[in-house]
Amino acid sequence: MKKSLIAASIMASLALTSLTAQAETSYLWQDTLDQAKGQTVYFNAWGGADNINDYIQWAADRIKEEYDVTLKQVKLTDTSDAVNRVLAEKAAGKDSNGSIDLIWLNGENFRAMKDNNLLFGPFSQSLPNYVTYVDENSRQSLTQDFGTPVDGMESPWGMAQVIFMYDTATLSSPPKSMAELLNFAKAHPGRITYPEPPQFLGSTFLKQALYELTAYRQALSQPADSVNFDTVTAPLWAYLDKLHKVAWRDGQTFPSSAEEMMRLLDDQEIDVALSFDISAASVQIDQGNLPDTVRSYVFTNGTIGNTHFLAIPYNSSATAGAQVVANFLLSPEAQIKKQTPTIWGDLSVLSYAKLSPAEQAQFNAIPRGIATLSIEELGQTLPEPHSSWVGALETEWRKRYAQ
């Protein structure tokens, strides 16, 4: 009896401490919510896709009505423009009232901002929805952004994986590995290409090829200058030398983006397009930009995937509002909407196990477009190499093929 009493009191006091801790977080969060009221958050996000812009507009409307925070999207053509702007502000000594409150980024841009102390934080690990729904152990890319530790300086927003697209009306069995891709190109000259590095999808294609071709996969998780770059990458260049000879426009020019590749696929100039957006094919079919015979697929041995994030510049004048936005975008409501293929189709970063049964049911009920692969069909995700590989591969590529 006594024992159980003691046990009970220990339990009670434990419960109390955790309650106080929770109360403290929610108290702090309430503080943030109060501060955020009436703030305007300038959200610098790549603005090249209508469906994504529409989604952000939807989120802005919801956030306005729920938190009285005004979200304004500043549409970028290149995320590094925003990085440069923060840098310019730092150069001018403008350490408060910066023009950017929230940036959509990952990889190189994140590393550049983090290394140059251009970020506010850490903040992400104390966002209520992060605490409740994100499982950091479910994916390496949640804590290692292209090999750079996240350290709470950016909040996850979505996940992407490389997918390939082909037209079933012209092609019965698409090439499902880099080796098959080359053979296909040899049999059908001029029908294969990839975006031009340093466009990020082009660089990703290089990483995918390197991953499949090199004999030293372990080296890819190390910084590129700590390994023998030439030895590791030799098979990649040998492969590209062969591929370019039989590539689209003889490897003299390359498309500029995933969108241009889809246009070329629609024009039947090329046979295989790639994208970092798993629902790209369904969305483009829906908008009349691709024929409804186009389907997505992935390589047999997996394709590269990563996580994209939201970060707050160090000189933002609306850090509270920006955190409210980041938190809202992590909510099951926003993530379910985002994963809906006709809306955007971007993969959720929430842990399925941490969701309530009702929320799980909502996730299960998300319709898939006719050309979107299911999570199982997406198969294995290959990790991004260390972020230093992007620059190293781009430089070498331009040295070899852009002079």
Place this chain on the structure above:
Amino acid sequence: MPLKHAKWITGIITLLLIFPIVIGLVGTLLPAFAYFPPLGEHTISLAPWRQLFDQGEFYASLKLTLITGIGAPILSLWLALSLLAWGYQRPFFRKIEALLSPILAIPHAAIAIGLLFLLSPSGWLVRLFSPWLTGFDRPPNWITVQDPYGVSLILALVIKEMPYLLYVMLATMKSIKARESLQVGQALGYSRFTLWRKVLIPQLYPIIRLPIFIVIAFSLTVVDLALVIGPNTPSTLAVTLLRWFNDPDLSMRLMASAGAISLMLVIVLVLASWEVAHLLFRQLTRAERSNGKRFGLTDNILRLGVVLGLFTLLNAFVALALLPIWSLARRWRFPDALPSQWTWDNIDRAMPLLMELSRNTLIVAIVATLIACGISLVMLETKRHATTTATALNRPHVFDWLIYVPILLPQIGFLFGLHILLIYLNLNGDLCAIIALHLMYVLPYVYLTLKGPYLAYQEEYLQQANRLNHRPWRNYVLVKIAMLKPALFTAFAIGFSVSIAQYLPTLIAGEGRYSTLTTEAVAQAASGDRKQVGSMALLQAVFPILVFWLALAIPPRWTKWRLALKTLFSKNSKRNQKCSV
């Protein structure tokens, strides 16, 4: 202009112009020598230059830039002169002049995308002849656009520049009394082309020298056109620099700044060589020009130019006509010559945005161009005054070369330095900042377009008016400005369209908080979606085309309308008087 303190006013304007230029230059020069405190670079060194000269891509890009940047102006000038010589005395040429304005007005990115769609292997030309003639069920693997030698880029540049040169030439024709010279020459038995070649072009050239220089600088530094239709392995130097400036590795900025300085030096060298080449050419052809022959074999060069010029114009019109079709297309696949499904959705979707974008675009363009017109008139009046007084014999005011600096400098390197200034002034992201930056780019074009006609103006008209009735300001406006109406309207139209087409200045000064039709269109162009671009280009073209059309339509009808209004007004007032009686 009866200005009291002309010297002071021009001095202040000049200072206001020098300040941002100096800041912009310093902001580019210091990083080029590795001084860039925000990155922790405090020591001056030549490291960025060494890094730059180690880049193979620098030399490859430079070569391409020289090919396209010199080839395009030469072609543009040749074709524009040929067309002018061929058509100037023909009655229908007035209409061609009106047709030129859409090409001048439509932002170059949209034209480039139209061309891409016309000329690419899956483009409209191939579609027209497929599969019934070519046998192509699928587009051929040809390299017709983005070719490694930049031929398609040169074509796009010529389409943009030839109409500009033609437009400027037409505005100056009256001041060199072309019609009279032609009448006299033809009465003496000279053929039309020979007359132009021997008499008019040598007179015309000095007046349009600076527009030509601007065209050269534009060709050497253009970014958006080169991004769309230029080759990318390697790209032109300006595009390569833009990529370096935007590289996530921020230390690349130092090398990019050094590259920007090199690009400026390249512009100076090319302009200098151009002048030397012109002098040589003039010396070499002097004997031929004065040999008295009424015809010459070299006339054929102008004849060929006419054919090529018309072909280029045709290309441009077809490319432009394709854009609206795209904005109404739902499905349009190879080899269909027309869309298989049509829709209003593309335009519907763009509608709500259009209102906000149009408002921003119009405010910026109108305010910037009006200020530019005002400044140009003040500066030109001082200049005219200075040339007529003996104390300052033809000494060009510092302003004369200063205003070219912004457009001769590569936008990307220069504007970054300026952006820091805007932040210091707390003007970043402000509408005034956008207008100010636009003014820097609009002013030179307005000034240049006005300069020739304004200085060639026969001051006697104004003097006579003042002798008859000494009301200097009234006479200045009612006599001189009224007589210069065509040139003023042309200058306004050109300034307006220059402002509408600005991308980087709007983006950098507005920080994306103010979008214009152009920043939005370029953001859309990056996605490669021709339907969106078609819709945006359509909307974006409306305003400049309207202004250009008005610039042509108003001056000849001005007096008629004014008198009509006056009669209407006096009738009304008479009627009112009657009523009151």
